[in-house]
Amino acid sequence: MSATVITVTSGKGGVGKTTTTAAFGAALALEGHRVCVVDFDMGLRNLDLVMGVEKRVVYDFLHVAHGTANLSQALVRDKRVPNLFLLATSQTADKEELTHEAIDHVMNLLRGEFDYILCDSPAGIEHGAMMALHHADHAIVVCNPEMTSVRDADRIMGYIAARSRRAQAGLSPVREHLVVTRYSEERVRKGEMLSLETIQDILVMPLLAVVPESDSVLRSSNAGRPASLDGKTDAGRAYRAAAKSFLAETRHGIAQSYRAPQMAGAGFLSALTETAQRGLLRRLFRHA
């Protein structure tokens, strides 16, 4: 089984990486794939909380890396979504224990078991973030519609292009996908937030999803439910559409190219038409 590794990163903190990892991962699993979400934020363990499985974590990434536990002992199965698993990180260990060898070992074990491996990166551009993006085949870059987060997303894309295993081995480059979170049309109209057009003009990356600012995200987080489990909320719909869109793009092997913003938006919208999310369509048509 050749797994696809997707790293969720952003540079900037607090923009929605963990929320996106959980929601996008759950959405992929709902589409019938075997998915493992992996927390790379050693010492600031959050993914298990957002997934609602923190009470069931016994062994973590480092235990598997050091051979203290085997993978099946460490993996926590989600009780709501079949084929969705979590590998938590250590809360107590030092970041420096996350070595290349440790990660290579665990990733090799995971590749044998899953279709999709989602790596939840810590914020920043230091050791943890670099380790998280090292094995990526795809990168989901998360940003908010605001200048500092766009600048940081741009920075992290430079690192993806230079520091990934693919870049260093001369393989085809990591495919990048932009997810804009906490988007509010109203605030864009007022000029308080950057428009999608501006963001894409600066970032020049295929747009995968626009997740609207939503109260439901905080509620989901508090309840330990990935945001995509509730298909009736706007955020939930956006994440489910993102998963379908991602699968469609990668299944058809659409080549990565630096498409003009209009084209990227059009691709995204046509995926939405399939799922007939009228409310979201109406809102987004103006920004195509």
Add this chain to the structure above:
Amino acid sequence: MTISMPRPAASTDTPLRLRGKVHPFLTVEIADVAVQELDKALTARLASTAGLFRHTPAILDLTALPASSAPRVADAVALLRQRGLVPAAFKANSAEVEQAALASGLGRVMEAEPRQNLSAERIRRPPVIVSEPVRSGQRIYAAEADLIVLHSVSPGAQLLADGCIHVYGTLRGSASAGLGDDASARIFAKIFDAELVSIAGLYLGADDFPAGWAKRPAQISLADGALRFGPLP
């Protein structure tokens, strides 16, 4: 038990000491002229002060003399000695002049800075071509070449080139052209929105750009000691 004492001057115990002290020296700058001209000039110069410079050590600045003037060096040194000066050392740009001065018994002045060979030919290699967006924090340096970017350049990115810089996208970062002191280098941008531009070391930050060029096609060149903004053809 050790007793520390102030360092003694040269004494019978240490007959010779080499110290790096600074002394002011008379410097005689000699132009590339015949010895007779020098003679006349020296006479005129020393006329009223004949006795003042007697026994004065002098450093000869021979940097104006080309290799072809090397044979005249011995006569010039003799001339100065005749007038009572004590030529002690020299500075020269040409190896032949240097040899002649050494042969006349002069010492070579230690250079504080390495001599620059300013007439060296400027090497130009084929252009460096970048066909992906240049991301914030990335720095690209085209050594001895032009830099051509076929995409946009993010804020916080740095483009550096010894030659020209061309951006066929939006230039939002900084661009420094003509790094090898090439004042003829230019910066071209399809959409100009830079943070900083510089040519041959002369720079301008975004706050100081002339008005009207933001987000427009522009070329920047160096003319009359200032950076000039102009349209793309």
